[in-house]
Amino acid sequence: MKHLLVLGGGSAGTMVVAKLRPRLDPDEWRITVVDQDDEHHYQPGYLFIPFGTYRREDAVKRRSRFIPDGVELVFGKPAKVEPEANRVRLEDGQVLAYDQLIIATGTSPRPEETEGTLGSEWRKSVHEFYTLEGALALKGAIDRFEGGRFVVHITEMPIKCPVAPLELAFLADAHFRERGIRDLVELVYVTPLDGAFTKPVAAAHLGHLLAERGIAVETDFMIERIDAEAKAIVSYDEREIPFDLLVTVPLNKGADFLAGSGLVDHLNYVQVDKHTGQSRHYPNVFALGDAADLPTSKAGATAHYSIDVFTENFQQHARGLPMTHAYDGHANCFVESGNGKGLLLDFNYDTQPLPGRYPLPGVGPFALLEESELNHAGKLMFKWAYWHVLLRGRELPLPADMSMAGKVLEATS
Amino acid sequence: MTIATIAGQNVHVNEEGFLTEFGEWNESIAAELAKDVGIDELTSDHLAVLRFLREDYQSNGETPTLRRVSTVGGFDTKRLFQLFPKKPAKKMSYVAGVPKPVGCV
Numbered sequence: 368m369k370h371l372l373v374l375g376g377g378s379a380g381t382m383v384v385a386k387l388r389p390r391l392d393p394d395e396w397r398i399t400v401v402d403q404d405d406e407h408h409y410q411p412g413y414l415f416i417p418f419g420t421y422r423r424e425d426a427v428k429r430r431s432r433f434i435p436d437g438v439e440l441v442f443g444k445p446a447k448v449e450p451e452a453n454r455v456r457l458e459d460g461q462v463l464a465y466d467q468l469i470i471a472t473g474t475s476p477r478p479e480e481t482e483g484t485l486g487s488e489w490r491k492s493v494h495e496f497y498t499l500e501g502a503l504a505l506k507g508a509i510d511r512f513e514g515g516r517f518v519v520h521i522t523e524m525p526i527k528c529p530v531a532p533l534e535l536a537f538l539a540d541a542h543f544r545e546r547g548i549r550d551l552v553e554l555v556y557v558t559p560l561d562g563a564f565t566k567p568v569a570a571a572h573l574g575h576l577l578a579e580r581g582i583a584v585e586t587d588f589m590i591e592r593i594d595a596e597a598k599a600i601v602s603y604d605e606r607e608i609p610f611d612l613l614v615t616v617p618l619n620k621g622a623d624f625l626a627g628s629g630l631v632d633h634l635n636y637v638q639v640d641k642h643t644g645q646s647r648h649y650p651n652v653f654a655l656g657d658a659a660d661l662p663t664s665k666a667g668a669t670a671h672y673s674i675d676v677f678t679e680n681f682q683q684h685a686r687g688l689p690m691t692h693a694y695d696g697h698a699n700c701f702v703e704s705g706n707g708k709g710l711l712l713d714f715n716y717d718t719q720p721l722p723g724r725y726p727l728p729g730v731g732p733f734a735l736l737e738e739s740e741l742n743h744a745g746k747l748m749f750k751w752a753y754w755h756v757l758l759r760g761r762e763l764p765l766p767a768d769m770s771m772a773g774k775v776l777e778a779t780s
Numbered sequence: 781m782t783i784a785t786i787a788g789q790n791v792h793v794n795e796e797g798f799l800t801e802f803g804e805w806n807e808s809i810a811a812e813l814a815k816d817v818g819i820d821e822l823t824s825d826h827l828a829v830l831r832f833l834r835e836d837y838q839s840n841g842e843t844p845t846l847r848r849v850s851t852v853g854g855f856d857t858k859r860l861f862q863l864f865p866k867k868p869a870k871k872m873s874y875v876a877g878v879p880k881p882v883g884c885v
């Protein structure tokens with residue numbers, strides 16, 4: 368009996384076992400998932416919690432409900448992966464030997480990595496929304512906010528769901544308008560990149576969204592520390608941005624137990640082949656979802672599409688055959704723009720987000736790179752699809768490879 | 781994609797003037813690119829950073845972030861701001877002939 372061990376039972380770990388269990392002979396393959404707890408979080412829901420659109424119940428369900436029959440779920444934390452010996456040690460002393468290993472422990476925000484973040488203002492005027500507690504605490508702070516400087520800040524790329532901070536800024540704008548205090552709020556968006564939009568076509572189509580909403584943008588901001596007393600973020604080139612309420616996205620990092628395993632880079636992301644997810648160092652080790660160092664957005668959508676391809680490949684790999692399918696980096700994401708509207712982006716490793724219609728060329732119904740109410744509905748529908756379709760390993764009626772049909776190619780000068 | 785003549789050589793550049801062919805870069809081109817971003821002379825300190833960027837890009841297929849240049853490359857972040865003032869991430873990648881660091885949009 369061979370053993371497939373999956374570390375992490377979040378979006379990627381759950382989707383992949385749901386796909387593989389019916390496809391691998393149960394007399395031949397045992398499958399085990401390891402996770403630290405029994406709470407599966409729908410993380411895209413964190414964005415809506417601060418504004419009261421979603422509550423805790425919308426974002427949390429029991430993890431074990433989504434692990435299919437025939438897959439063992441072990442609660443525990445890995446202490447160390449030993450790829451030379453094909454085994455994983457857990458903190459409680461258990462040793463799990465494997466034939467094939469999938470690492471799907473995601474990435475998490477690390478406020479401790481930026482000096483001053485966890486100081487006296489933490490969860491008072493210094494907030495984050497990349498954890499459930501953070502999103503809930505931010506809701507309280509926004510409810511109490513009566514005006515002043517509201518600063519949304521990204522520490523460094525890569526972060527999961529790189530558009531989430533922008534969406535938070537849009538939703539904050541809409542929220543303060545609705546409360547009738549928008550004129551008392553100064554909204555600032557701070558990024559380490561050279562613009563809020565960095566790809567030429569998206570920048571041309573979406574650049575106006577910030578200006579229209581009166582959101583100021585501060586670019587190339589490399590944070591050195593948060594000065595809690597002065598209530599300002601300070602950069603390495605000594606710029607200071609004062610805030611009354613700061614929503615920072617801390618540095619994101621892969622799981623700490625991976626450090627020193629010989630599998631990961633400086634941010635604990637597993638170094639993989641970008642088309643197969645296979646470790647660049649050990650052929651029986653794979654990483655899926657945010658845990659991998661794929662040169663694309665860390666998003667549930669990326670995990671979903673790459674796992675479609677991985678499922679085909681792994682069935683070949685399990686039989687000792689070469690893997691013949693290649694993931695092209697395809698992902699799409701709905702982006703909230705506030706006031707009941709949203710945008711849709713569709714892209715892959717080689718093609719930047721382009722305008723057009725999706726998934727049916729010319730018809731849509733979704734509009735790419737353009738605000739619409741239907742795109743917002745798409746984002747809200749995604750929650751249902753996540754719990755009922757994606758985690759169950761069922762198919763969305765959308766193809767895994769990106770298509771150029773329906774996209775408008777434009778000269779970018 | 782357009783062709784530009786830099787330091788007497790024809791190279792491929794994108795709409796922002798970044799080189800798009802990794803192999804077309806050399807130090808004489810870098811010296812010209814540096815002038816575009818207000819760096820009159822490339823010192824050995826500049827070149828050490830550029831070399832790290834290129835090697836790292838080649839092994840990972842992605843331009844390193846400022847944080848990576850400092851933690852993995854061992855260059856002090858404040859020093860990077862002196863060498864490539866105001867916009868180090870963009871300027872370093874521009875002069876090194878690798879893509880600028882981007883988000884997903």
Ligand SMILES: Cc1cc2nc3c(=O)[nH]c(=O)nc-3n(C[C@H](O)[C@H](O)[C@H](O)COP(=O)(O)OP(=O)(O)OC[C@H]3O[C@@H](n4cnc5c(N)ncnc54)[C@H](O)[C@@H]3O)c2cc1C
Pocket residue numbers: 374375376377378379380401402403404409410411412413414443444445471472473474496497498527528531622623624655656657658665666667668669670700701
């Ligand atoms: C605010 C926000 C908004 C987002 N919005 C979107 C969106 O609109 N669209 C989209 O596609 N994506 C979105 N995402 C991203 C999406 O949630 C992630 O990309 C996705 O969950 C990645 O799946 P994963 O399985 O790789 O990681 P996760 O789902 O995070 O799963 C990792 C699992 O590993 C476990 N784990 C981690 N470390 C350990 C350890 N040491 N020991 C044991 N277990 C461990 C965790 O408990 C968890 O269950 C958003 C994320 C955030 C934070």
